[in-house]
Amino acid sequence: MADKVLEVEHLEKYYQKKHVLFDINLSIQQGEVVTLLGPSGSGKSTLIRCLNGLEEYQKGTIIFEGKKIVPTEKNWQQIRQKIGMVFQSYDLFPNLTVIDNILLGPIKVQKQDKSAARVEAKKLLKSVDLEDYADVYPRELSGGQKQRVAIVRALALHPDFMLFDEVTASLDPEMVRGILNIIKGLANMDNMTMIVVTHEMNFAQEIADRVVFLENGHILEQTPAKQFFSKPKTDRAQAFLDSMDF
Amino acid sequence: MAHSGISVLLEGTNFTRLLGGLWVTVKIAAIALIVGIVLGIILGVLRTFKNRPLRLILRLYLEFFRIVPTVVLLFLFYYILPRQMNFNLPADQLATLVFALWVAAEMSDIVRGALISVPKHQRESGMAIGLNRYQLYRYVLIPQAISLEIPATINLATRVIKTTSLLMLISVMDVINIGQQIIEANNHSHPTGVFWVYGLIFLFYFLIDYPLSWWAKRLEKKRLERANG
Amino acid sequence: MSSSWNIIQQSLPMFEKGFVLTLWLSFVGIIGSIIVGLICSLVQYFKVPVLHQIASIYIEISRNTPLLIQLFFLYYAFPVIGIKFGAQLCGIIGLIFLGGSYMAEGFTGGFNGVTKSQVESGKAIGLSRWQLAKYVVFPQGFSLSVPAMAANVIFLIKETSIFTVIAIPELTNTALDLIGMYYRSNEYLFVLVVGYAIILIPLSIILTLLEKRVRYGSFGN
Ligand SMILES: Nc1ncnc2c1ncn2[C@@H]1O[C@H](COP(=O)(O)OP(=O)(O)OP(=O)(O)O)[C@@H](O)[C@H]1O
Numbered sequence A: 001m002a003d004k005v006l007e008v009e010h011l012e013k014y015y016q017k018k019h020v021l022f023d024i025n026l027s028i029q030q031g032e033v034v035t036l037l038g039p040s041g042s043g044k045s046t047l048i049r050c051l052n053g054l055e056e057y058q059k060g061t062i063i064f065e066g067k068k069i070v071p072t073e074k075n076w077q078q079i080r081q082k083i084g085m086v087f088q089s090y091d092l093f094p095n096l097t098v099i100d101n102i103l104l105g106p107i108k109v110q111k112q113d114k115s116a117a118r119v120e121a122k123k124l125l126k127s128v129d130l131e132d133y134a135d136v137y138p139r140e141l142s143g144g145q146k147q148r149v150a151i152v153r154a155l156a157l158h159p160d161f162m163l164f165d166e167v168t169a170s171l172d173p174e175m176v177r178g179i180l181n182i183i184k185g186l187a188n189m190d191n192m193t194m195i196v197v198t199h200e201m202n203f204a205q206e207i208a209d210r211v212v213f214l215e216n217g218h219i220l221e222q223t224p225a226k227q228f229f230s231k232p233k234t235d236r237a238q239a240f241l242d243s244m245d246f
Numbered sequence B: 001m002a003h004s005g006i007s008v009l010l011e012g013t014n015f016t017r018l019l020g021g022l023w024v025t026v027k028i029a030a031i032a033l034i035v036g037i038v039l040g041i042i043l044g045v046l047r048t049f050k051n052r053p054l055r056l057i058l059r060l061y062l063e064f065f066r067i068v069p070t071v072v073l074l075f076l077f078y079y080i081l082p083r084q085m086n087f088n089l090p091a092d093q094l095a096t097l098v099f100a101l102w103v104a105a106e107m108s109d110i111v112r113g114a115l116i117s118v119p120k121h122q123r124e125s126g127m128a129i130g131l132n133r134y135q136l137y138r139y140v141l142i143p144q145a146i147s148l149e150i151p152a153t154i155n156l157a158t159r160v161i162k163t164t165s166l167l168m169l170i171s172v173m174d175v176i177n178i179g180q181q182i183i184e185a186n187n188h189s190h191p192t193g194v195f196w197v198y199g200l201i202f203l204f205y206f207l208i209d210y211p212l213s214w215w216a217k218r219l220e221k222k223r224l225e226r227a228n229g
Numbered sequence C: 001m002s003s004s005w006n007i008i009q010q011s012l013p014m015f016e017k018g019f020v021l022t023l024w025l026s027f028v029g030i031i032g033s034i035i036v037g038l039i040c041s042l043v044q045y046f047k048v049p050v051l052h053q054i055a056s057i058y059i060e061i062s063r064n065t066p067l068l069i070q071l072f073f074l075y076y077a078f079p080v081i082g083i084k085f086g087a088q089l090c091g092i093i094g095l096i097f098l099g100g101s102y103m104a105e106g107f108t109g110g111f112n113g114v115t116k117s118q119v120e121s122g123k124a125i126g127l128s129r130w131q132l133a134k135y136v137v138f139p140q141g142f143s144l145s146v147p148a149m150a151a152n153v154i155f156l157i158k159e160t161s162i163f164t165v166i167a168i169p170e171l172t173n174t175a176l177d178l179i180g181m182y183y184r185s186n187e188y189l190f191v192l193v194v195g196y197a198i199i200l201i202p203l204s205i206i207l208t209l210l211e212k213r214v215r216y217g218s219f220g221n
């Protein structure tokens, strides 16, 4: 049996009084690609933000690579080097060039050797067709280019696990394919473990090993991808797929 | 033998005289604010119209009041109105006028800034449903601009109140002027009186301004929270 | 009676002295204010125990009382408890006492203006609290605070006109003295306004350009 990278047990999350995640149980194997689907407001972003310590949770445990996470800011800071995250709003640091955006984590956080890190960053940039953009500022990039840099920035830390939250949602349609291909490459070639939140159903179907379907903060079903997209277990998931024009 | 300075405040009518001076101060600030805010709203709305000469004149008006320090404004009016224009006003009314014109200038900028920050599509959707200009301002633009304006306006009020400390320069019998009289009259018997009188005036100003700025800060924080979802 | 032009010409050397003094006092006061403001805002950003509370109290007192009373206190009240400064030093101390809190609020506003998503992106690559401040919050926060800083600079220069109440011979005081001696208010007030305009108009143009540049340099719009 493959190693479990991440386990979530009985996680509960409140925003002040508002209960947004209910008894979340989830476990992810090494190399597995999970897509997290569900209607808007169902708690997808909140869930993956909890997995990266950007949100506090009130109950439950998260076990990462066999170790229970004690959720202090210090611990999370260590763990985040192992868990890469890319957001919808491709937030590059506007005050740093592309290459400095990428190198900030490896050099300052992980104290990697500068020239080696730079060589690697260049290689990563090349892999997303941006080798000529190393020294420009983010303002000179298109949305799709920024998002590719954001992915590279996360990968430069050599994470064991990646979280993607609707990374194509604010991009023009012609940019979307390129980003999705990068993620697909990560899944297939590099065997990266990941959770992907997306509204692109075709993409979800291509990439997912398993689908976790969330509604109103509850996991309604966890189903192997093939089965989910042909015949999900719950009517709610079926209705969701129908509504997605899929 | 010198008495303890603090007793200056309690002697005779000193304390009530100071309160009386404070009342003069507050009255001038209040009237100037009311008149200035009303005038400033009108000017601010006018500054969002397309008419270029009008906008230019109002802009110059604002810049003049922005560039000339308030002390200088007071003296400009103090000397020039009576001597050049033969227009004699008691000092307290003159000060009220100057402050009101100054408030109007600052207010016009606050109002204009808030109005132009309402997204363009709001203005266009209003016009698309056939609102005329008055209705557009009344129902669409002003209500949305107000949450931006209110904290800035309260902050302006705190500035005006602080600026009333300049009244003594043109011999208005405000709280500071009266304080100085009390200090001088008691200088022999209470050499440390100056500490207590100015201390009390310091406290007066703080007690008026602090709640206002606290309120403005709170409104601003709420607005930002709402804006960031 | 001499013509207005003559009156103005004769007064120019005195105004020149006042002008230079206004500039000098403003300069020292503004530099001091920026230093005090920076210290206070850093102490508040990092929530340094005790100092953080002291800074808050100082800021509230300074922002909510008039400079004129602050100066009277320094100049007239402090000597009775044995602390005595010359008028110009009082002016500078008063201006820094006032300006420090305005600058602190400007910096703090800038730090708070750095968006949540920027902070989260920083956290997501594992930056520590200090690294987050150094590489994300401060560089962006300082750029964001430039407009407030610019407004404060103009504000503080204008506030030096209040120094006249403790008889520091800056621009305003020079004009009022001359009016008191020669009763030519129109001429002297004219020179006075021109004096402030010469300082403030070019300065505000420069500051506006600077704001645009910094904005573009840091955020690209
Ligand atoms: N900062 C917050 N404060 C209070 N409530 C919040 C906050 N963020 C999210 N929520 C609420 O939590 C619930 C889940 O939100 P979340 O953003 O996780 O949904 P989502 O599934 O990612 O939706 P979408 O597909 O639209 O991105 C929603 O009801 C939302 O209103």
Ligand SMILES: [Mg+2]
Pocket (backbone or CB within 6 Å): A044, A045, A046, A166
């Ligand atoms: Mg979401």
